[in-house]
Amino acid sequence: MLAQMKEELAQQRMENQKARQxxxxxxxxxxxxxxxxxxxxxxxxxxxxxxxxxxxxxxxxVGVGGVGSxxxxxxxxxxxxxxxLFDYDKVELANMNRLFxxxxxxxxxxxxxxxxxxxxxxxxxxxxxxxxxxTTVDSFDKFLDTIAHGGLQAGQPxxxxxxxxxxxxxxxxxxxxxxxxxxxxxxxxxxENAVSxxxxxxxxGETACFAxxxxxxxxxxxxxxxxxxxxxxxxxxxTTMGITAGMLVQNTLKYLLNFxxxxxxxxxxxxxxxxxxxxxxPNTQCDDRHxxxxxxxxxxxxxxxxxxxxxxxxxxxxxxxxxxxxLVDDSQPEEVAKPTEASNVTEGLRxxxxxxxxxxxxxxxxxxxxxxxxEDLMAQMKSM
Amino acid sequence: MLAQMKEELAQQRMENQKARQxxxxxxxxxxxxxxxxxxxxxxxxxxxxxxxxxxxxxxxxVGVGGVGSxxxxxxxxxxxxxxxLFDYDKVELANMNRLFxxxxxxxxxxxxxxxxxxxxxxxxxxxxxxxxxxTTVDSFDKFLDTIAHGGLQAGQPxxxxxxxxxxxxxxxxxxxxxxxxxxxxxxxxxxENAVSxxxxxxxxGETACFAxxxxxxxxxxxxxxxxxxxxxxxxxxxTTMGITAGMLVQNTLKYLLNFxxxxxxxxxxxxxxxxxxxxxxPNTQCDDRHxxxxxxxxxxxxxxxxxxxxxxxxxxxxxxxxxxxxLVDDSQPEEVAKPTEASNVTEGLRxxxxxxxxxxxxxxxxxxxxxxxxEDLMAQMKSM
Numbered sequence: 001m002l003a004q005m006k007e008e009l010a011q012q013r014m015e016n017q018k019a020r021q022x023x024x025x026x027x028x029x030x031x032x033x034x035x036x037x038x039x040x041x042x043x044x045x046x047x048x049x050x051x052x053x054x055x056x057x058x059x060x061x062v063g064v065g066g067v068g069s070x071x072x073x074x075x076x077x078x079x080x081x082x083x084x085l086f087d088y089d090k091v092e093l094a095n096m097n098r099l100f101x102x103x104x105x106x107x108x109x110x111x112x113x114x115x116x117x118x119x120x121x122x123x124x125x126x127x128x129x130x131x132x133x134x135t136t137v138d139s140f141d142k143f144l145d146t147i148a149h150g151g152l153q154a155g156q157p158x159x160x161x162x163x164x165x166x167x168x169x170x171x172x173x174x175x176x177x178x179x180x181x182x183x184x185x186x187x188x189x190x191x192e193n194a195v196s197x198x199x200x201x202x203x204x205g206e207t208a209c210f211a212x213x214x215x216x217x218x219x220x221x222x223x224x225x226x227x228x229x230x231x232x233x234x235x236x237x238x239t240t241m242g243i244t245a246g247m248l249v250q251n252t253l254k255y256l257l258n259f260x261x262x263x264x265x266x267x268x269x270x271x272x273x274x275x276x277x278x279x280x281x282p283n284t285q286c287d288d289r290h291x292x293x294x295x296x297x298x299x300x301x302x303x304x305x306x307x308x309x310x311x312x313x314x315x316x317x318x319x320x321x322x323x324x325x326x327l328v329d330d331s332q333p334e335e336v337a338k339p340t341e342a343s344n345v346t347e348g349l350r351x352x353x354x355x356x357x358x359x360x361x362x363x364x365x366x367x368x369x370x371x372x373x374x375e376d377l378m379a380q381m382k383s384m
Numbered sequence: 385m386l387a388q389m390k391e392e393l394a395q396q397r398m399e400n401q402k403a404r405q406x407x408x409x410x411x412x413x414x415x416x417x418x419x420x421x422x423x424x425x426x427x428x429x430x431x432x433x434x435x436x437x438x439x440x441x442x443x444x445x446v447g448v449g450g451v452g453s454x455x456x457x458x459x460x461x462x463x464x465x466x467x468x469l470f471d472y473d474k475v476e477l478a479n480m481n482r483l484f485x486x487x488x489x490x491x492x493x494x495x496x497x498x499x500x501x502x503x504x505x506x507x508x509x510x511x512x513x514x515x516x517x518x519t520t521v522d523s524f525d526k527f528l529d530t531i532a533h534g535g536l537q538a539g540q541p542x543x544x545x546x547x548x549x550x551x552x553x554x555x556x557x558x559x560x561x562x563x564x565x566x567x568x569x570x571x572x573x574x575x576e577n578a579v580s581x582x583x584x585x586x587x588x589g590e591t592a593c594f595a596x597x598x599x600x601x602x603x604x605x606x607x608x609x610x611x612x613x614x615x616x617x618x619x620x621x622x623t624t625m626g627i628t629a630g631m632l633v634q635n636t637l638k639y640l641l642n643f644x645x646x647x648x649x650x651x652x653x654x655x656x657x658x659x660x661x662x663x664x665x666p667n668t669q670c671d672d673r674h675x676x677x678x679x680x681x682x683x684x685x686x687x688x689x690x691x692x693x694x695x696x697x698x699x700x701x702x703x704x705x706x707x708x709x710x711l712v713d714d715s716q717p718e719e720v721a722k723p724t725e726a727s728n729v730t731e732g733l734r735x736x737x738x739x740x741x742x743x744x745x746x747x748x749x750x751x752x753x754x755x756x757x758x759e760d761l762m763a764q765m766k767s768m
Contacts, residue, residue: 002386005393009393020487031478032476034477034478035481038478038479038481039481039620039621041619041620044619045577046577047579070626074483074622077480092417093404094418094421097420097461098422099458099483102504103404103419120486120487120488121486192429193426193429194422194425233422233425235425235426235429236423237426237462238457238458238461238633239630242458243627243630246623246624247623247657251657253623254654261656266657270644271643271645272644272645275658
C-alpha cells in the first residue's frame, strides 16, 4: 500500500515537474532533443543572420488575455531573453475559448498562471510578472520605471513593448509612457464581435502615436444593426486572437532580428480574409507633449541616420532600411496618410470614432482627444 | 510523514486531474464559469445564427504537428462535436518551438499526447485517435473507412477533412480518398524556410484537386541561393504555424457555421505581410478518375442547386452563396484560373513545380503527375 502510494507519488511528481533543464547556448545541431534546432535553421535558410541575438532581447507584454497569452507563449518558444508580463486579472473558465490557459488555472492570477506555464515550456526565458493595473497613478509610475529599466543590460529599457490590452485607458497609459521614454511599441486589438483584429507599430515621433488620431480599426461591412452592444459580453474566437498574436509576434521577430519588412499597420477581416495595410504620419497638433518633442527630434535628425532611440546597442538593426522611408509592397500598395485624413484611409479600414472638427480652420484637420468624452471613447474602443 | 505524503499525493492528483465536468448544453449565460459565453456571444453579435450546431460536426485532422496541433486546440476550444486525429509521429523536444506540445510530452505519440491535453481542455469534445501512417496500403483503407463513416450521425462521413501533413504522399492520399468519397477538405502547408504558409479549400469536381495541377505556394522573392536545401532540418516558427492554423480553423468555422466568405486559396508571406487569394478550376485532364467523375457530377448539376455532397443534413449552409459562383473580394480582386495557366496565377503565388508540357497539342496545357519523378516531387513539396 505504502509502496504503491510512493510509486504513484513519484509518477505524479514527474508529471508535474519541470521537463527540461536550462540550456546555456542555443545549438543548431539537428537532433530530436534540441529545442532550438528549427529556429537556428532560420540562419541556414538565409532568413535570419544571427538568431541567438534573441536571447539578448527583453520584451514587455501588457495584458495577458486572449492575444497577450499566445504572444507570450510564442515568444517563449522562440527563446526570447526576457519577458515582462503585466496584468491584474484572474483566469476564468469563460477564457477557455481562447488558446493557452487551461481549466485547472481558473481562479489564479493571469500573470502567475502564465509564468508557471511559460517557465515549464522554456526554462531559458527569464519571466518577470507584475500583477497590477497600469492605469492607476502609483502603478503607472511602477510600469514606466519597469519598461525604462527592465532591459537585459543593467539600467537599459526593454527592447519593445507589446500592448495586448482590451481598453482605451490602458492603451493611452502605454502610449504616454512610450512617448515619454521614446520607446517603440506595438498596439494590438481584436473587435468585440470577434471577426477582426489589427496590429500597429508606433515609433514615437515617426509614426502617429495613439493620441495623434482616432485609432484605425478594420471595417467589417457588417450590418450595423447586428452590432447593437448590450455592453456585457464581447464575443471572442481562438482563431482571430491566434492570428492577431501571430501577426504581432512575427513583426516583433522581424523587428528584433532584422529580417523582412515590419508592417506599420496590419489589419485582419475574418469575414473575407482581407488584410489591409497602411502607415500613419504623426499629428503635428497631438495633445501629448512628449509626442511633439519626439516629432521635433525625428525631424531634426538627418534622414540617412537611423532613428534608434531604444536600440542603441543594436547597430545591425535596420541597416538597409532607413525608417524614414515608407515601406511599399508593390503587389498591395501601402497607403501613407495624415492621421485625420479619413478619405486617405486604406480601403477596408476605418477610424474607431468620428474626428472632431474644431472651429479654428488652421487646425480643422486635427483631433483633440481632450474634447472627446472618455466614457464614449471607452464604449467605442471596446470594439477594438 | 505518511500524512504529509498523503497530502502531497492529493495535491499532485488534483493538479493532474480533469479540471471541469462535461456540459450538457452550451449556455449563453454571461458568467465567469461558463466556457462557452464568448462563443455563444457570436449569435448576439449577429455573426453566427446557431453556434451550438458546432456540436453536431465531426472534423478529421490529418497530421498533428505544428499546424495540426494548434488546429485541434482551436477546434476543441470552439467546442466542435468530434475530432478525429491521425498521426504516427512522436513528440520531440525539437517540436517545442511551436505552440501546443510541452517538454514533458517528449517521447509520447503525438495523437496520444494531443488527445490527453485536448480532453483536459474541453471534455465535451469527443476525441478519436489513429496512430498510423495513412499512406501505407492497409492504413489508407482504414483512413478511408474512418472519414467515410466517422461522422456524428451513424454511418455518415465526417463534415470536413483538414490536411496538416508535411509531405506530398500524405497529401495525395487525402486527395485520393476525398475525391473518391466526394468529401470537401482543406489542404494547408508551411514553407521549409518558415516564412510562408497557405490554405486551400478543395471541393471535388468544383475546384482543382491536389492532382489537377502543381500545388500553389507563396512566392517569397527571397534570393534562391539562400534556399539551398541540405535536406535535414526545416526551419519553423510558432508565428507562421499559428497564423496558418488560424486561417485554416477560421475558414473551417465559416464553412461549418455558414458565416462570411470561405476562401478557396489564402496564402501568407511573412516577409511583407502579404496574403494572396485565388481560385483554381479543376483540370479536365486530371489523372484521378474520381476527380473526373466529380467534375461530371458537378457540371451536370443545375447551378442554382447547392453542391452539398457532404452536408446533406445542413440545409442552412450556403443558402445565400451558391458555390458555383466564384467569390470576389472587391477590395482585393480574387483571380480565377485554370490550374496550369501559370500566367494567371495571382501575384505573390507560384506553382510548386514546373508543369510538364506534353507532345499532344490538344493537352499542351495539362500536367501529367505520373510523368513527374516522385523523389523530385517529394523534394520540391518539402518547401510546402
